Amino acid sequence: MANLLFHTSLMVTIIILLAPIILPPPSTSINITAAIKLATLTSTLPLLLFINLGVKSITTNFNWTNMNFNFQISFTFDTYAVTFLSVALLITWSILEFTNWYMATDPNHNKFSKYLLLFLIAMLMLTTANNMLQLFIGWEGVGIMSFLLISWWHARANANTAALQAIMYNRIGDIGLMLSITWLAMNLNTWEMQQMFSHPTTPTLPLLGLILAAAGKSAQFGLHPWLPAAMEGPTPVSALLHSSTMVVAGVFLLIRLHPLLEANTTALSTCLCLGALTTTFAALCALTQNDIKKIIAFSTTSQLGLMMLTIGLNQPELAFLHITTHAFFKAMLFLCSGSIIHNLNDEQDIRKMGGMQKTMPITATCMTIGSLALMGTPFLAGFYTKDLIIETMNSSTTNAWALMMVMMATALTAAYSLRLIFYVQLHAPRQLTWNKPYENNKSQTTPLLRLATGSILMGLLVTSIILPNKTQIMTMTTMTKMSACMVTVLGLMSALDLTHKTTNMVYPNKTINHTAFTQLVFFNTLLHRLTPKANMNLAKTSLMLNDTLWYETTGPVMMKNMNTMLANKLSSSNIGMIKMYLMTFIMTMIIMMPLTSLWHT
Incomplete structure (x- = not known):
């Protein structure tokens, strides 16, 4: 009975969260806030069941696809997922209610509230995932939503720059995550977390890829400049991004996969x-x-x-x-x-x-x-x-x-x-x-x-x-x-x-x-200004040398030299006939036409 009540309340919570997204408009910000409030109250039931009875579950819904190994859509509702669900919903409810006042004059207020809700749903997908592909979908979801929300005031150049900066730094971390899950698929032949944890040891290299992913998403030193720059977005975005989504996703990744790291x-x-x-x-x-x-x-x-x-x-x-x-x-x-x-x-x-x-x-x-x-x-x-x-x-x-x-x-x-x-x-x-x-x-x-x-x-x-x-x-x-x-x-x-x-x-x-x-120890100046400038100067020098070495030499310079050589040879036998001069010019043009076409291509 407790298990049935536990799963039912969790499913009801998820349905309530998805309702404002799935249902046709009008879906006002007031309705979205009310849905989050109702979902928060509903999520307290599985939390209380977990506290009193210790109810945990791994729910497998259906097979998604068959690769070298069976891939199933499955959710894990353990200590981390159940606790984080209630905390994230309560904080998002407060932020959305505050948004109704803070963004009241924004013409796209309802769209903004939906974006915040999608931001939360992507994070919950990450925290409840029981396999690496579902986790990766939630991982990329919070990245996409952070880009859309940081650049919400897209008429401001700083907001667009900050959003691009967030995407670029997080993409560096995403490379580490993609390489790690590729290694796990090839060597452990599974993406199911429980099966991954059953293997005795994991080499250092894929673990360093996971740490790189966490460093990018959680703005650790070296990949940190995007986080203060993200303050160009509206304040409710900053509150949600810094409290229960996005930046804690990197740390949560290492917490979830800690059995791979602990030895x-x-x-x-x-x-x-x-x-x-x-x-x-x-x-x-x-x-x-x-x-x-x-x-x-x-x-x-x-x-x-x-x-x-x-x-x-x-x-x-x-x-x-x-x-x-x-x-x-x-x-x-x-x-x-x-x-x-x-x-x-x-x-x-x-x-x-x-x-x-x-x-x-x-x-x-x-x-x-x-x-x-x-x-x-x-x-x-x-x-x-x-x-x-x-x-x-x-x-x-x-x-x-x-x-x-x-x-x-x-x-x-x-x-x-x-x-x-x-x-x-x-x-x-x-x-x-x-x-x-x-x-x-x-x-x-x-x-x-x-x-x-x-x-x-x-x-x-x-x-x-x-x-x-x-x-x-x-x-x-x-x-x-x-x-x-x-x-x-x-x-x-x-x-x-x-x-x-x-x-x-x-x-x-x-x-x-x-x-x-x-100035952040001049980190932004060195990385965002001097490094691109040095690369541009190197490219400019390389192109100039390239042009001088073959582009100009095989084109206009060769044509000029050939004309000069023929003119010098013919000048010794100058007979004063216009036909001879005209014939020489025509022959030179016929010879150079293929070279000229090659030069232009």
């Missing part, structure tokens, strides 16, 4: 070092940004690096726990930033804000809660997962370099979060606008309060549902236990000099390091 020390060390480098680099960049959305975007990259590091620690359950808690406060931070930006006539520079705690108290309160949860403040959602990751890192036997980088990133997280609160909420308003900020729309404030509740309670709820299967160290020194809180307090103390800042116009005294991290 390979090279792959785990790669994840560990890549995650440690990403989390610190992104935190340093966030500390120097002035665009409110880019600060939050870099904080996402930093947290994704922490999740990648956790996979390197051989703790996929902890990485998934951090995905679920991070989704709530990251979506809330983006919606708070969208509320502020929309009320300040699209102003995104935090130096031109201020005083939001009095003019927009609900938004300011939710932003403070989200920033505190991001820091890992005790008893908020981020604390239960982030603190546990750092404790696991401290008690592990992995390299000390990664530990030092993570502790530095934790301190920097507290610093840039305090900087965001200081510039946006405190002191007198600095914005140049005639419109007084307001919060008189329920579609603006209700989603923020719902996500704020999740940011407070979700850590305790999720850690009660999912406990790590790996052996944990239950006793540790007081210093190790308090290390995460200590470095957070250290970061706050280091940022207290912000309170001595003045609002008067003074000449900025920027250091070389500050300028470097403001």
Whole structure:
């Protein structure tokens, strides 16, 4: 009975999600929001059954095609899929409700809401897939929808550039995924995940392809520039993309396929070092940004690096726990930033804000809660997962370099979060606008309060549902236990000099390091400007040499030399007859006509 109820409620949830897409228009944004709300409520039933009875299933619907091995459409509803389903639906419901206020004046508002719904469906296809081809379809689906949504305001050149940038960087990662699934098909003769996991070992090369795919989708160091550039899209897109779709797809891929990685020390060390480098680099960049959305975007990259590091620690359950808690406060931070930006006539520079705690108290309160949860403040959602990751890192036997980088990133997280609160909420308003900020729309404030509740309670709820299967160290020194809180307090103390800042116009005294991290250590300049310029100069030189070597030599120069040679030979026997000169010219033209036609082709 429990299994029947479990499967029925899951199918009803999926049908409700597909209804606004399948049914003929009109399908308004209000109807789409209502469908998501109903699907969220329905998805709580399988979650409760899973919590109380531990019901899991792998559902095979029908054979799709027969290749060297049978390929079946099958879904897995396990700990990861059932938990993520409810979390993603709840966050998407809040974002779509906020969209009804934020995008109310957009003429294609209904189309935008459908795109967000398709974005969610593609991510759910990825998370519930039981074979690699279904996973790849969901993988490409979130990539396509991110391109369409980032370039939503396609009249802006920056939006189109950002969307193309996202596609190009993700395509690099997709190459790794395609090569890996090709290797799995050829060597393991299956794409079914349960059969793949039954094989004893997997070589390093296909695992590195999976890590490359995750690095591209989750914006790890080296493939990270597309994520801050994606802030050119509407704020609801940023909230959904950074919380429960797209960027967490890469980390989720490694969590789902972790049985292939867990015995390979090279792959785990790669994840560990890549995650440690990403989390610190992104935190340093966030500390120097002035665009409110880019600060939050870099904080996402930093947290994704922490999740990648956790996979390197051989703790996929902890990485998934951090995905679920991070989704709530990251979506809330983006919606708070969208509320502020929309009320300040699209102003995104935090130096031109201020005083939001009095003019927009609900938004300011939710932003403070989200920033505190991001820091890992005790008893908020981020604390239960982030603190546990750092404790696991401290008690592990992995390299000390990664530990030092993570502790530095934790301190920097507290610093840039305090900087965001200081510039946006405190002191007198600095914005140049005639419109007084307001919060008189329920579609603006209700989603923020719902996500704020999740940011407070979700850590305790999720850690009660999912406990790590790996052996944990239950006793540790007081210093190790308090290390995460200590470095957070250290970061706050280091940022207290912000309170001595003045609002008067003074000449900025920027250091070389500050300028470097403001420009992402000149990563975009080197990769997007100097490298194409060098390639163009090389191509230009090559073409010029090519033209000089054969194109010009076999064409006009040869014709000129032949005419000159014949004229010189005939000049010695100059008899003054016009017929002889005319005959010589005609013979030269007849000889050169085939060469001239070849030259033009």
